[in-house]
Amino acid sequence: METSLPEGSLRRAFSPRYAYTWTYRNILSPFWEKTLRGRSTHELLAFLERS
Numbered sequence: 001m002e003t004s005l006p007e008g009s010l011r012r013a014f015s016p017r018y019a020y021t022w023t024y025r026n027i028l029s030p031f032w033e034k035t036l037r038g039r040s041t042h043e044l045l046a047f048l049e050r051s
Contacts, residue, residue, distance in 0.1 A: 034040045 030040060030042055033042075
């Protein structure tokens with residue numbers, strides 16, 4: 001039976017570097033932007049994509 005991800009991709013998906021990158025992009029960076037800088041980059045990008 002074939003998986004949807006090649007073996008190398010599956011291994012990379014569970015690596016510490018991938019986990020850190022995902023956490024930074026999805027949790028730490030948005031928190032920093034919204035709380036400390038008063039703006040949200042993700043909301044701005046979504047707005048720009050809609051326009």
